[in-house]
Amino acid sequence: MLRQTLGGALAAAIALSAAPALADEGMWTFDNFPAAKVAQAYGVKTDQKWLDRVQAASVRLTSGCSASLVSKQGLVFTNHHCVVDCVQSLSDDKTDYVKDGFLTTARTEEKKCAGMQAEVLVSITDLTADIGKATAGKTGIDFVKARDAAKGAAETAACGKDEAFRCQLVTLYRGGQYKLYKYRKYSDVRLVFAPEIATAFFGGDPDNFNFPRFNLDTAFVRLYENGKPIASPQHLIWQSRAPKDGEVTFVSGNPGGTDRMLTVSQLQTQRDLALPIGQLQRSELRGRLIAFGERDAESKRIATDPLFGVENSFKVFYGRQFALNDPAFMEAKRAAEAELRAKVAADPRLAADIGDPWGEIAKVQGPYADRFLRLRQLESGAGSLSELFLFARELVRAGQERAKPSAERLPEYGDAGLALMAKQILDEQPVDAALEQLYLGFWLSKTREYLTVDDAAVKQLLGKESPEAMAARLVAGTKLADPAERKRLWDGGLPAILASNDPMIQLALRIDPAAREARTAWETEVSGPTDRAAERIARAKFAAYGDAVYPDATFTLRLSYGKVAGWTHRGVTIPPFTTFAGLYDRATGAEPFQLAPRWVAAKDRLNPATVYNFVTTNDIIGGNSGSPVLNAKAEILGAAFDGNIHSLGGNYGYDGAINRTVVVATSAATQALEKVYGQTALVKELTAK
């Protein structure tokens, strides 16, 4: 599953060069798409009109996914796993939409997804020079503060108080460019259709990131404004025919993040420290969730969705870790870096401008290692997955930060971001106490373990209590599960926060100074110097390779091109298509290879030869989940929902020989909607001329 923060590294070390992108490589911004290269390779014209049409129908979901408009009435096509949190939230111990699917027969049955917002990119403006001016001559944390203040000011200036828009100042090429992305936003997103999880995620974790694959990982939501579906004449055309082997394909979506521009010293720190620590903790949490889910049926229902999330991340980072653990992969990275440095060194004027950012970044790796665990346990990963703790931390910080001018706040509390934050905190959503206790106890015990019992912050965190007892007490005692209480504290600001006797608020307050200290130290010694040096590495790349390079992914709109194609690895060739017949062959009757009852019943009504899932050479990563996969005419052939196992190395570099995007075909979705789910109105809407 390619939801954001989940991305992709077992690739052979082929396309890792810092040099211009190879065939089919690249997650290109819409304002620097290599149309000439595509025309040459595939004979397809992607002119400005073509690009504008695709951009206008491409949707970003705040659940960390991509999607597309597919009807005139605001209907949006995405993946099941992009809305599964919503499906879970709408379920309870009596009605389990995750297990049974969510079907509607009328608009009135469409249900709002808490916290979800949909966004359509309307413009891109280059502000690189402005940010450059604002940060000139600054270093370390002064640089970080000046940059973040300038970014926040630019966002506010661009969107003003217009609630219909969201503005984000995006750092591209790790500081090589700063661009203002303006989005039309839709904060009333309602669920229209979701299949059973046994259908959407057939094969479960064992098949995840593998192929052949047999998943109807699709869902539909609808965008509303003022209680009505929006009008969306700019939607894409739904194409029900199956794709052809070798057919050109485009993926328009929001890859969440890649690390292809990291230096070798940064990659070593990822390999030796950050990835292993994250994976060890994730693996334990996975185990806790599995055993928790085995208690009884209701525990299993509650744990299913979170477990899939953790297992998906685990596999993603497993792929990344073992890509970097491959000596040949690292050697290719070393060679690429040496090539770029040689080009710089060969041009004295350039060398004088660039200096030695690689050496500067290498020096930062010591402080990185020293500061990493504190940052992770107290700040960036505080609370693990506990919603209640995150509510508390955000309420506390929002209270503190909103008392300051926007430019002086922590950047995530700047004016431009507050509306979405408020929505995500205040929307009503179920909170499961048992899971919360699990997450909180996990975080507290790992913090004690990694920082040790004798650490001052740990003592402050736990006092004389055990992690388990504290987690139980806090979850039982807090009122933050109630959206009215959250609203009271949000509206009341810092005075209300300081007056609160809520134990979770008190915990967040108690640990806040140590958490801020960890963050400040990080920005001063690690991220500030790194970002400053990375700007010059980007300049070196532009100088060496012109605009034939694409930026690392940033969960902003990108376009990739490629074709439908299987692959061959270690002598085994994997064909590009699977069919409904393959699904029925693979089913065992045992989870996660169990067919949903509707599919057992529908078998004879389906054409067994229908193309179900297929693979393409498009270069994507986590965040691209739900992205429309388009043909030359920009018609939708499917939704990207996964990468193959080799694509996981894509976080660090693309290998066109074996990296593949995994797509659920519209041909299969159309037939399933009609023949399995009886969703004739939905099909009619999709195929309306």
Add this chain to the structure above:
Amino acid sequence: MLRQTLGGALAAAIALSAAPALADEGMWTFDNFPAAKVAQAYGVKTDQKWLDRVQAASVRLTSGCSASLVSKQGLVFTNHHCVVDCVQSLSDDKTDYVKDGFLTTARTEEKKCAGMQAEVLVSITDLTADIGKATAGKTGIDFVKARDAAKGAAETAACGKDEAFRCQLVTLYRGGQYKLYKYRKYSDVRLVFAPEIATAFFGGDPDNFNFPRFNLDTAFVRLYENGKPIASPQHLIWQSRAPKDGEVTFVSGNPGGTDRMLTVSQLQTQRDLALPIGQLQRSELRGRLIAFGERDAESKRIATDPLFGVENSFKVFYGRQFALNDPAFMEAKRAAEAELRAKVAADPRLAADIGDPWGEIAKVQGPYADRFLRLRQLESGAGSLSELFLFARELVRAGQERAKPSAERLPEYGDAGLALMAKQILDEQPVDAALEQLYLGFWLSKTREYLTVDDAAVKQLLGKESPEAMAARLVAGTKLADPAERKRLWDGGLPAILASNDPMIQLALRIDPAAREARTAWETEVSGPTDRAAERIARAKFAAYGDAVYPDATFTLRLSYGKVAGWTHRGVTIPPFTTFAGLYDRATGAEPFQLAPRWVAAKDRLNPATVYNFVTTNDIIGGNSGSPVLNAKAEILGAAFDGNIHSLGGNYGYDGAINRTVVVATSAATQALEKVYGQTALVKELTAK
């Protein structure tokens, strides 16, 4: 905790040289102890008589620990964590000796520990030349088979049918020497005294491998023969006085294994593949056990001991992984290897004899990576911790192998090892069905995950069943929890196995061909060539450094020397002693910092200044748990039970500046036995003249 397979790597890269051991470094065999060096450094004479006396009172426990004889009536002193499995086995849902401690007031109350055997080393004979002759000219699996057959034959020849002895042909210096170790064995070991786990393991996992420390990690067992305690005039003297700062100390015990002689390419494979895979699985299992234990009080009781075991291993391998992840550490290893290779290259005759074993081993790393997961999931780690599966596998293999002549069997089924194996399979011991289901389900699901659904062996393993359903069915259906059924199958041999309809036996039979294939491939392509090359690296070391090198640990008797000393790290100095007063200061009332009720009650009867735990510079590792820590006169000052966090890097190299052995003092044990537990008879026996 330093039980075997648990060992120690955050050390700075100081004493990693292949050159002669530095001060206090080394786990020396009793037939090559550097007495002259010790005399020079500490002014202590350790002549043959001294060594013989220590050897005769040093005990190896088959629970993976060390111990010592401390009275004329077969009383043995060891760690609590070395007998905790026994304490757990003797407990049930009504009587919890783990929680409450196990106390006796008469010999009749001493209870037998299932599966445990105690062994005292009586002689060492060099058979290097014999094994050399038997393997001359052989390579790959032919070498492995010839060597193992020759070893088995030597063991049988040395012990014959004498049931009182056990013979082991030990490979030292990774093939540089082969020596026959003959042990007097005692297979009736009874529990005499064990404190509450809250006392033995105060501070639990958070304090494990840390210091300051406050653990009464002690226990006593007694050796019986023919229903009576053995006579043991050769016991060591119990010294109740506290050790002094700087006092010389010796540790006599059985370090389980180290990897100090591995080549750089082998260490890279450990770093990049073997350690991370093991830790990721261990971490998930840990999470499963934690959440399992949180179900209810009885689940917690059952899971406590296994969880400690898994957490201990986790910390040990965490230390190892991050030692190898330290670039400076690896650089020191590279330098040491280069030094040895240069010495070889400088001597043409030596160079001709040695060849390039480093290059040969580097070439083996590819096959290692290709074969590792299959070997781990199907053979070396099959069944995870499931006793029932291991019973089934050993019964199946014993049935198959005993039908062949001893020399043609898998070596662990050779005649010399069968008696102990039979004891461990046939002794009555409780098996917990819920835990068994957890372990088995875990193994089956990880095997599917790591080998993939489409693997032929996975299909054979699971058929159309889920791992969870199969685990439940097998644990419910097998009769192997009944020792009578195990005896029937052991005695009945292969015909009884093949006729059995026990589902666990059938699983073990079904997967056996794939497991054997994985093992054969490993021996042919990986371990055979590696071991053959390692023999020549050992020869190179002897040639370069003479006998001033010690072999990697092999769970055989070793002697290390050092002194009582704290240490300084990053400007912080840790004193060498803790006291009872410190224990009461550290107690919070919350697990695992909760005092046992007896200790709360005894507070005023104890001298707060009593030395409780202390640290020494002795070079030890997992397997040394329970080792007597001796003064110059070979009197017992305590029992080693742990290393500090820096000592975990000791698996790959010793750093005398910061690596420390953690010891529980006899001064504290004596006082606790008297004042907390009222064990006056035991103290009288210990201090009898």
